[in-house]
Amino acid sequence: MPAAHWEGTGVDEGHDELRVDGGRLRRSLEAMAEIGATPGGGMHRLALSDDDRRARDLLVAWLEELGTRVEVDEMGNIFGRRPGRDDGLPPVMTGSHLDTQPRGGRFDGVLGVMGALEVLRTLHERDVVTERPIVLVDWTNEEGSRFAPAMMASGVWAGALDRDWAWARTDADGFRFGDELARIGYRGPVPCARRPFHAYYELHIEQGPRLEREGRAIGVPRGIVCLHWYDVYIEGTANQVGTTPMEGRNDALVTAAEMVLEVRDLPARMGGGMVATVGELYTHPNSRNVVPGAAHFTVDIRSWDDELALGAWDLLQAEFRAIAARHGCGVRIEETWRVRHNEFAPELVARVRHAAGRLGYSTLDMESGAGHDASYMATVGPAAMVFVPSIGGRSHVEVEETSWEDCEAGANVLLQCVLASAHERDAGAGAG
Amino acid sequence: MPAAHWEGTGVDEGHDELRVDGGRLRRSLEAMAEIGATPGGGMHRLALSDDDRRARDLLVAWLEELGTRVEVDEMGNIFGRRPGRDDGLPPVMTGSHLDTQPRGGRFDGVLGVMGALEVLRTLHERDVVTERPIVLVDWTNEEGSRFAPAMMASGVWAGALDRDWAWARTDADGFRFGDELARIGYRGPVPCARRPFHAYYELHIEQGPRLEREGRAIGVPRGIVCLHWYDVYIEGTANQVGTTPMEGRNDALVTAAEMVLEVRDLPARMGGGMVATVGELYTHPNSRNVVPGAAHFTVDIRSWDDELALGAWDLLQAEFRAIAARHGCGVRIEETWRVRHNEFAPELVARVRHAAGRLGYSTLDMESGAGHDASYMATVGPAAMVFVPSIGGRSHVEVEETSWEDCEAGANVLLQCVLASAHERDAGAGAG
Numbered sequence: 001m002p003a004a005h006w007e008g009t010g011v012d013e014g015h016d017e018l019r020v021d022g023g024r025l026r027r028s029l030e031a032m033a034e035i036g037a038t039p040g041g042g043m044h045r046l047a048l049s050d051d052d053r054r055a056r057d058l059l060v061a062w063l064e065e066l067g068t069r070v071e072v073d074e075m076g077n078i079f080g081r082r083p084g085r086d087d088g089l090p091p092v093m094t095g096s097h098l099d100t101q102p103r104g105g106r107f108d109g110v111l112g113v114m115g116a117l118e119v120l121r122t123l124h125e126r127d128v129v130t131e132r133p134i135v136l137v138d139w140t141n142e143e144g145s146r147f148a149p150a151m152m153a154s155g156v157w158a159g160a161l162d163r164d165w166a167w168a169r170t171d172a173d174g175f176r177f178g179d180e181l182a183r184i185g186y187r188g189p190v191p192c193a194r195r196p197f198h199a200y201y202e203l204h205i206e207q208g209p210r211l212e213r214e215g216r217a218i219g220v221p222r223g224i225v226c227l228h229w230y231d232v233y234i235e236g237t238a239n240q241v242g243t244t245p246m247e248g249r250n251d252a253l254v255t256a257a258e259m260v261l262e263v264r265d266l267p268a269r270m271g272g273g274m275v276a277t278v279g280e281l282y283t284h285p286n287s288r289n290v291v292p293g294a295a296h297f298t299v300d301i302r303s304w305d306d307e308l309a310l311g312a313w314d315l316l317q318a319e320f321r322a323i324a325a326r327h328g329c330g331v332r333i334e335e336t337w338r339v340r341h342n343e344f345a346p347e348l349v350a351r352v353r354h355a356a357g358r359l360g361y362s363t364l365d366m367e368s369g370a371g372h373d374a375s376y377m378a379t380v381g382p383a384a385m386v387f388v389p390s391i392g393g394r395s396h397v398e399v400e401e402t403s404w405e406d407c408e409a410g411a412n413v414l415l416q417c418v419l420a421s422a423h424e425r426d427a428g429a430g431a432g
Numbered sequence: 433m434p435a436a437h438w439e440g441t442g443v444d445e446g447h448d449e450l451r452v453d454g455g456r457l458r459r460s461l462e463a464m465a466e467i468g469a470t471p472g473g474g475m476h477r478l479a480l481s482d483d484d485r486r487a488r489d490l491l492v493a494w495l496e497e498l499g500t501r502v503e504v505d506e507m508g509n510i511f512g513r514r515p516g517r518d519d520g521l522p523p524v525m526t527g528s529h530l531d532t533q534p535r536g537g538r539f540d541g542v543l544g545v546m547g548a549l550e551v552l553r554t555l556h557e558r559d560v561v562t563e564r565p566i567v568l569v570d571w572t573n574e575e576g577s578r579f580a581p582a583m584m585a586s587g588v589w590a591g592a593l594d595r596d597w598a599w600a601r602t603d604a605d606g607f608r609f610g611d612e613l614a615r616i617g618y619r620g621p622v623p624c625a626r627r628p629f630h631a632y633y634e635l636h637i638e639q640g641p642r643l644e645r646e647g648r649a650i651g652v653p654r655g656i657v658c659l660h661w662y663d664v665y666i667e668g669t670a671n672q673v674g675t676t677p678m679e680g681r682n683d684a685l686v687t688a689a690e691m692v693l694e695v696r697d698l699p700a701r702m703g704g705g706m707v708a709t710v711g712e713l714y715t716h717p718n719s720r721n722v723v724p725g726a727a728h729f730t731v732d733i734r735s736w737d738d739e740l741a742l743g744a745w746d747l748l749q750a751e752f753r754a755i756a757a758r759h760g761c762g763v764r765i766e767e768t769w770r771v772r773h774n775e776f777a778p779e780l781v782a783r784v785r786h787a788a789g790r791l792g793y794s795t796l797d798m799e800s801g802a803g804h805d806a807s808y809m810a811t812v813g814p815a816a817m818v819f820v821p822s823i824g825g826r827s828h829v830e831v832e833e834t835s836w837e838d839c840e841a842g843a844n845v846l847l848q849c850v851l852a853s854a855h856e857r858d859a860g861a862g863a864g
Contacts, residue, residue, distance in 0.1 A: 102717070145719070208675030225674065229720060240827045241709040242657065242734045242801030243640030246699045253710055254696045257689035264686045267678045277673040278685055279720040281713065285534070287577075288661060288711040288730035289802075290828050298720035302674045369674030370721075395672045396722050 015419050016358065018122060022408030025118040029407065032058065032098070032114060033106040042398025043106050047099040047141035048076070048177065053184035055098045059138055062117060066124045068136070072188025074163060075153035076140035076181045079190075082120055084133040084422065090196040091133040092421045094119065094414060096204060097142035097373060104143070105400020107205045107407075111388070113138050115203040115411040119418050130422035132198055139373040140181070147177045149337065154373035156192045158380045163192055199348055199421035200383040202374040203414045205402050209393025210366060217361040217409050219387025220353045221368040223343035224375045226306045228313060228335075230299040232259065232320060235330035238285060238293025248328075253283050253292035255327040262319045263299055270312045274303040275369065298336075304367050306340050342375045345382030348417070352384050355416040361409050386413045447851050448790065450554060454840030457550045461839065464490065464530070464546060465538040474830025475538050479531040479573035480508070480609065485616035487530045491570055494549060498556045500568070504620025506595060507585035508572035508613045511622075514552055516565040516854065522628040524562075524853045526551065526846060527569035528636060529805060533577050537832020539637045539839075543820070545570050547635040547843040551850050562854035564630055571805045572613070579609045581769065586805035588624045590812045595624055631780055631853035632815040634806040635846045637834050641825025642798060649793040649841050651819025652785045653800040655775035656807045658738045660745060660767075662731040664691065664752060667762035670717060670725025680760075685715050685724035687759040694751045695731055702744045706735040707801065730768075736799050738772050774807045777814030780849070784816050787848035793841050818845045 035055045036045030045051040056078060063070050063080035071079045081091065096112020116136040123130070139157075144150030147169045155161035167178030181187040211219050236252030260278045267274040277300045284294040299316070303309040317333060324331035356363045368385065377383040388410035391401040467487045468477030477483040488510060495502050495512035503511045513523065528544020548568040555562070571589075576582030579601045587593035599610030613619040643651050668684030692710045699706040709732045716726040731748070735741040749765060756763035788795045800817065809815040820842035823833040 101719075101722075150721075206675060207672040208677070209680070210677075227674070237826070238829050239825065240639040240802055241707060241711060241732050242659070242803070243638060243822075243827070244707070244801070244825060245640070245642075245705075246696075246707055248641070251696070251709075253692060253713060257692040257696075260685060260689040261693075264678075264683070264689075273677075275673060275676070275678055277683075277721075277723055279673060279715075279722050279724060280718045281685060281715045281724075282718075283711075283713045286712045286714075287533075287828075288732055289582075289709075290711050291709055292711060293829070300673050300720055369676070370672055371674070390675075393671060393676060394669070395675070396719075397670045397725070 015128060016416065018126065018128070018415060018419065020118045020122050020408060020411040020415055022404060024121065025114060025407055025411055026404045028114045028117060029106065029110060032110050036100065038103055038398055040103065040398040042103050042400065043100040044103050045098070045100040046102065046146040047143065048146065048180035048184055050184070052099055053186065056138065056186060059098065059113065063136065066120055068120065071190050072186055073190040073192040074188060075156050075166065075192040076186040076188065077153050077157060077192065078138040080120070080136040082123065082134045084130050086131055087133055089132040090198045091135040092199045092418050093135045093137055093197045094201045094418050095137035095139065096202050097139045099141055099143050101143050101145050101396045103398055104396050105398060107400055107402050108207065108395050109142055111205055111402065111407060111410065112203045115414050118411045119415045122415060130419065131425050132422045134418060134422050142373055146171045151371055151373055151376055153192070154376040158194055158376035160376055160379065194380050197381050198424065200374065200377040200381060201348070201386065201414055201417050202372055203386045203410045204372060205390045205395060206387040207370050207390050207395035209390070211364055211387065211389035212391065212393060214364055215362070216364040217389070217406060218356040218363045218413055219366050220349060220356070220363050221344065221366050221385050221387060222349055223341060223378070224368040224371060225302040225304050226309050226341040227337070227339045227371055228301040228309055229337040230313070231334040231336050232297050232299060233332040234295045234324060236293050236327065237291070239291045241289050241291055244291055249291055250328040251291050252295040252329055255324055255329045256281060256295040256297055258323045259320050260297065262316060266312050266316055270308055272303055272305050272308045274301065274308060274312060276301045276312070302369055304341050339371065339375070342378050344378055344384045348382050348384035351417050351420060352386050352413060355420070356413045359412055359416065361413065386410050386417070447560060448848065450558060450560070450847060450851065452550045452554050452840060452843040452847055454836060456553065457546060457839055457843055458836045460546045460549060461538065461542060464542050468532065470535055470830055472535065472830040474535050474832065475532040476535050477530070477532045478534065478578040479575065480578065480612035480616055482616070484531055485618065488570065488618060491530065491545065495568065498552055500552065503622050504618055505622040505624040506620060507588050507598065507624040508618040508620065509585050509589060509624065510570040512552070512568040514555065514566045516562050518563055519565055521564045522630045523565040523567040524631045524850050525567045525569055525629045526633045526850050527571065528634050529571045529574035531573055531575050533575050533828045535830050536828050537830060539832055539834050540639065540827050541574055543637055543834070543839060543842070544635045547846050550843045551847045554847060562851065563857050564854045566850060566854050574805055578603045583803055583805055583808055585624070586808040590626055590808035592808055592811065626812050629813050630856065632806065632809040632813060633780070633818065633846055633849050634804060635818045635842045636804060637822045637827060638819040639802050639822050639827035641822070643796055643819065643821035644823065644825060646796055647794070648796040649821070649838060650788040650795045650845055651798050652781060652788070652795050653776065653798050653817050653819060654781055655773060655810070656800040656803060657734045657736050658741050658773040659769070659771045659803055660733040660741055661769040662745070663766040663768050664729050664731060665764040666727045666756060668725050668759065669723070671723040673721050673723055676723055681723055682760040683723050684727040684761055687756055687761045688713060688727040688729055690755045691752055692729065694748060694755070698744050698748055702740055704735055704737050704740045706733065706740060706744060708733045708744070734801055736773050771803065771807070774810050776810055776816045780814050780816035783849050783852060784818050784845060787852070788845045791844055791848065793845065818842050818849070
C-alpha cells in the first residue's frame, strides 16, 4: 500500500508492522471474565462491588508488571502511565470501563481496557519509545446500573458532574457511592479533574447489528447520538376487575399500553435514524384481579439530530396528554436527562478509518447509538472510538459476544492510532 | 303492605318488626377496622397474619358473649352456633370473611361477618327462638392475596379443594398455609367438610358502581359470573436501545402492549356484559436502556355466559399468536384457572328481593362480578347474597367505603332472610 495512502493521517510508518498478540488479548479477556461470571455465561460485575475491586486489583497488577505508574483518583478512575520521550507533553489516553450491566456481557467496556493493556504490552515487549506518554484509563461506573447516572466518573473528570454530588449518589439499598468507593479501597488521593490530553481513543463493541449485517470488521463512529430520557407517571383508578364495567374505567395500564405504541411509532413518523424505546414499565397494584390504578414507564429517544429529537418529544407529549384525557387518567411527565449529540474529532476519526484500511480491515462509517466515556472526553479534547462487531447485535445481556479475531482487529487499529498520536510532537488538532 | 306480598317467600310476619341496631353494627365495624388499619384509612389484614388472629380473637369473644357455641375447623373456619328449637335440623348459615386485600378496605368481607353477628345479637337481645339453629361463619383466606387461590377454605369445606393441598400452599416468603394456621392458633380440631345446611346468606358490599349509579339501596345478585384466568409469557430479544435499529427489534413490551389493547377491546366485540382485564404486567430486564426481552401478563375474563367467555378466549389467543409472530416473539399461554358461572337458589334470591322491598329499600337485580365464599356454598346447597352500595364503586383499595345507613339496611335484609329461613320447619328447597 503506497505511503500516500497515509498522507495527513499522521500514522507513523516506522511502526506500522507492529501487531498486538491476539492470543494474549484473549487470555486477558478470559481472565477478566472470571471475575463476576454468571452461570449464563455473562458477567455481573456492578460498579464498586467486591468483584469490581477484584477486577481492578488484577488490572493494577498487570499494569505494574509493565512498569507503568498507576494512579487512582478521587472517583476511583485508574490511570496507568507509560512515559514518553518528552514526558511533559500531554499524553495519549486510551481505555474504557471494567464495570458491567447486571447479568451483562464479557466485552462491553472490558474490551476497551484489555485492548489498551494489550497496546501497552505490545509497546513494552518491543521497547517502543513514543514521543508522548500513553495513559491507560479504567473509568469508574460507566454503566450506571448500580449508581445512576451512567458515565459518572468520566463526567466528573471532564467537569460535567460534581464530585461531591457523585459521592452522595446511592444505590437501591441506600449505599453511598463515596462510601462504597472507600470500602473497596479505590477512593484515591489524586483530584478527579481533567488534564490536557493529546488524543483519547476508546475501543468498544458496537452493541448493535450493523457491522455484522453489512459484513464489516471495524466501525468508525463520527460521534454519539443525543440521548433524551423521560419518565411518565399515569394515575388511574384501581378497582375490582369483576365488578367494574368496562365503560368508565380509568385503567392506567391500558393508557400506558397506548402510549408505548405511540413511542414505537415515533421514529417512523420522524425519520432521521431516530430510535425510541420504552424499557421500563411498572403497574400498580399489579394484581390480576385489580384494574391497574397507576403506571410508570420510561422513554428513551436517541438521534444524531438534537432538534429532531426535541420536536419528536413535543409531539409525543401532546399524544400522551390526549391519551390520558381520553381514559380519564392523570399524567405527569418528568424530563429526566438530556445529552446533546456529540461529535468526535474529525482528524482522529479519519485516523481510525485509515488505520483500519491500512491493516486490511473493511470499515463502516456510523454513529454510536450508545453513550460511552468517550462522550465526556469528546467535550474536553480530541476523542474517537473504534467499534468491532457484536454477534447478533446483542449486548447488555449474557450472550453478548464478539469473535476473538474481531477483538484482535480492533486492538490492532487501536495500537496504530495510539502510536500515531503518541509519535506526534506537535499539538496539531489536539488539546495539548 | 298486604300480606299477599309475602306469599311464597316464607318471611315470618311474626318478626317482621325486628330491626338490627345500626349504631351497634357501626361500632363493631369500627372496632374491627382498628385491627390492621393502614395510615391511608384502609386495612392490611392478610390471612393468617397476627392481625388476622387478633380479628378472630375479637370475633370469638363477641360470639361467646352471646352464648353461641364456637367451633374452629382444620382450615381455621370459625363457626358460632345459636341453637334452634329443633337443634337437629340443618342450620341456616350466614357470614363472610375477616381477611382483607393488601392495603384493602374496611368493608369487603368484614361487613358480612359483622352483619351476621348483628343478626345474632338482635335475636339474642329479643330472646327470639328460631326453629332451626343459626350458624355464623368466618371463612379463612377468602382474598387469596397471601395464599392463592382465593376462597380457599370455603372451597375445602364444600369439597372442591383438598385440605392437604391447601395446607401445603405457600406465601411469597415460603411460609406454609398449614403452619401459619397452627402458629396463630386457629388450626382447629373439627374436620373441614361440608354438613347439610338449610340456607346460606352472605351480606357483602357490591364492589362496583351499579347500585350507586342507579340509586338503589340493595343489590340482589342471581349468581356469580364465570371467571377465567390466563397467564401470557412473551419471549423477545433484549438489546441495547441506542444501538438497535427499530426495524428487526423483537420488543416484548411493544408486543405485550398490543395484546393489552386486544384484551381491552374484547368485551365490546363479544357483548353480553363481559369484562376483560390485564391486571399484572412484568417487563424484563426492565431497564430504561435495554429493549425489553421478555414480558409476562395476566388476563382475567368474566361473563355470565361461560360459552361466550370461552369463545372470546379462542379469539384472543389467535390474536395473541398473530401479534407475537408479527414481532418475531415467542408466546406461551397458560390457562391458569377457570370457574363456571354459579347460580344462586332462586327462592332465596326472591326472598332477598322481597325482604328488601318489605323494608322499603329499592333493589336492583344483578350479577356478582366478583367471587365470594357464597360461590362454593352455592355448589352444595341453597345460597344467596345481599349487596349494598360501594361509594364510587371502589373496593380492594383503602378508600373503599359504604355508608353506615346502607350497612344497616343490608343487615336488616339479612336479618329478615335469616329469620325466615330459620323459622321454616320443612326442608323446602333447602338441602336439609
